[in-house]
Amino acid sequence: MRRIPKYAWVLAPLFAIPVLAISAILYTLACSSPYALRSSAPAGAGYYADAETAEQNYEDWDAEDYYASADAPASKSPFPIVNNELKLTPGAPSGVGAPLQRDVRARRSEVARGGRGRRGFISGQDDLRQKLAAYPGALPSQDEELWVIQKADADDSAGGRRGKGPCSGALLCKLPEQEETIPVPLEHTDVDASISAYIACVNVTQKFSNPYDQKIEAVYVFPLPQNAAVNEFLMTIGDRKIRGIIRDREEAKKIYDAAKRQGHVASLLTQERPNIFTQKVANIEPGKKIDINIKYFHTLAYDDGWYEFVFPMVVGPRYNPPGSTDGIGAVAVGARGKSGQSTEVEYLAPHQRSGHDVSLAVTIDAGVTVKQTKSVNHVAETRMDDQNRTIVKLSDRDSIPNKDFVLRYKVADDQINSALLTHRDATGGYFTLMIYPPETLRSLQRQPVELIFVLDCSGSMGGKPIEQAKSAIERGLKSLQPNDTFQIIQFSNNASQLGDAPVIASNENVRRGLKYLKSLKGEGGTQMIEGIKAALDFPHDEERLRFVCFMTDGYIGNETEILGAIHDKLDASRIFSFGVGSSPNRYLMNRMAKLGAGAVAYLSLNDSGASVMDGFFERISHPAMTDLKIDWGGMAVRDVFPERLPDLFVGRPVILSGRFDGQVPSRIRVSGAAGPQDRQIVINTSNAAGEHAGLAAVWARTKIADLVDRATWDIDRDISGDIRQLALNYNLMSQFTAFVAVDSLSRTAGTQGTTVRVPVAVPDGVRYETTVTE
Amino acid sequence: MRTLIAITLALALSTALVRAQTPDTKTVDTDVRFVAYDVFIDAGADALAAYQIEISDLSGRAKIVGVEGGETTAFDAPPYYDPKALNGEGRIILGAFTTEEDGPTGRTRVARLHMQIEGEPAVDFDVQLVVAADSNARDIDANVTLIEGKQ
């Protein structure tokens, strides 16, 4: 009888190597598949009504609540269907289901097992998304762009839902002349800002309350400045103050969800976009109040002697290219699912009000005399205090949060001598350098320019925004000289232009351009990528400085695609972005300008487009210095942002943020080209240096923004880990970190309650009819 | 031989799927609980004006999810602490002071830590009182205790 050879036993371990390799490959594939089934799924889950039935009969169902619920028996179907109508299980208005571990893959697989009571894989991704489109929040993307959708207010026409949840038997906020009452979990937002040098420290306090007779979870989506470094979070329950902790985003969500399920009062702050955040507060008992305090730092913009402080108050609706389903749809209240997008924002109609108001006060401690202040969009009161500080306060008559608060103030010119701020702590040195241009440059020979105007003609620009933009372009055309060239490009559903190539700015061509400009209207979609391509995809004229001017409100959902295209196609062009409207997408505008080594300007509805264009044109036709180089005088600098130094224009400083080691030198020299000549600026740091404790957070925020920008074109590099660690080190909010706070001392009774989302107003000046899908 | 290869491939596939199904973290939601720990300092007859304590989690199962102040107005604000504490570091340093003339005497709750605890067994903490001082910044005899708060 033959025996197993001895060498077979020796070879057995070697046999494991290919098995390991196969296992690793299969593991990777299994983890990345969106359709991976989970063995921990409860037996009773998975039977859903079809999307139409669910949408018609159940407005409040929330996928997150469903998966988070711990109270429902596993054996029952979560949505018993009676007579083809979806019925809620009494006592669990937010949906029932056995507890599941909160995991993106689990969520997808569970919802995938649905559709008319059948189980199994969804055959195609489109089919999945179509089914999930009816369940807002049920399809988180890989980067967790969870847009919290405005909860549909109790709609009488739907029937059946009224009387079962927080929409009835509760104290509702009813304002004079208001046709529809809106439940208000967010009563008030208080903003207290303190400005020192050109860094603002802002405390935002959101006051939540439960006006219903049931326990609720309040969810509020709100904007902050796109360069805000959020680094403190405080939850106040009665007299008790609990400071929140920064955690990895997924970990924070798990902590929050576990606390919510167990009945603890908990709060979670997450970042959806660099300028959009979501605040959740769980287990607010009837009649109770909970305050959330958020603190952040950010640098102020400076333009021609004016500093600008912005507190954004409203999230603008976004446009999504046809065929895309991962964007953000703008829909009317109760019109969930109409946009076909995976996530949607519901906007109040013009006759609806949420009752939420804002109080705001800004204290300016510039260190020098403030000559003038100007509130651009709001009525505000200004006074001086006994410490010679300027205090600007929002008037009570203008406290509706439907437009950004923009405060500009001018300081005495001859006192500006502090251009370098530094800060040292246990982690090292941080600096911010502001380079001011010389004041006398108008004697320089004007350089010929090639001006490319790119006008957004989408629906959201309809009305006043596009008229403003057109007036600015018109002024620009009339300011051109015969040796300049220009082009006009419009984009909405697609792009078109005045001619095949830029034309000489002769009188006849300028007239033709004005006529073409007059014919443009604001309607259709926002295919901004077409505008980008049309503006940058043709040869550069070596004899002229090319400036590409984008006039847009930036209401799009594919920002990364836009920024990636600019990075790839920029070449020798300089991008100037003009944000138009009361609440433009400042994140996009600023990123475009930074990537394009240009600058950004904002035209609010009250600004004069022609005046803004005058200032812009004067600046670009007389650049103070190009091709900047900096001699740091022995200071060992690193991690300096922006990496590509922008040009220096009259009245507009260059701001750099970075790290340093060693001593601060007595002089820093900045050199560059000014036309045919070389120029140099010397910064004497002995009388130009100061310190600010917020610089570390500001620098970290700047670096995170740079990493995020880099991700748009550096697709081979995994930057998420870098961002996460940086944010944790500096206690900062980011897309990969979040703040969480839990009151573990007490537990509330009953189920985890209903999720109530704070309604969002359409930005002032944006036409509801052309922007929101009903 | 073919059978052997087939069995091995099946084993590898099942291993991969099981690993993919395995939670990324070691904790499932049902295994965590939230507990408040009260920090008491007994300063005896002296009035406590400033303190600094260091708490170490010996079990490695505690994560801090909130820091709350104490019971008296002197220490009602959340104490100072390093945000990186108890997030992989396993310890936290708390510090606070009051400039009120009369700080609390006797046994006082000066802070409360909200924690997420993995698993059922109680967590073992090591607590050290680094600083305890009166209103004149003089060291005082005091002791510190950490007690699980009652819900």
Added chain:
Amino acid sequence: MDPKRRQRMTRRPDPDDSSRLTADLHRLYEPRGGIPDSARDEIRHQARTGLSDLSRSRRWGGLALVATAAAIIFGVQLVLQQMADSTNRRSARETTAPTPILAQREDIDGNGRIDILDAFALARRVDAASPLNPAWDINADGRIDRKDVDAVAQTAVQLNGGA
């Protein structure tokens, strides 16, 4: 050799001789005795048994190989998991443990270490409007106030550095 014999040897064989040859071969190689059926069956039985033992042995051997491979797979995965965890902790520590820089300005009471008493001391002086050392303007904003106190306190409770 006798030519006639050679002739006979080279002569083509007579076909009639093959049957005789065959008969002679049969007689020569005829089995001495027949194999009994029982013996034959026994041989067959033992052959089958031996072959099945061999097959079973091979089967068990195969399973042993697979089990060994599986054990190695799980063992390596566990080791890799442990290494990944420790690497994450190590990298977190490395990133979060910068070289502390001695911040003497925060040592308000001058005892050579920075703790909460330094913040306390500065707070008392600020509240009492006592004469203040300009070096205590920690954030160099031109004034010494509670913001500087916060900065000192935050340094005191740092896990790396401070006290």
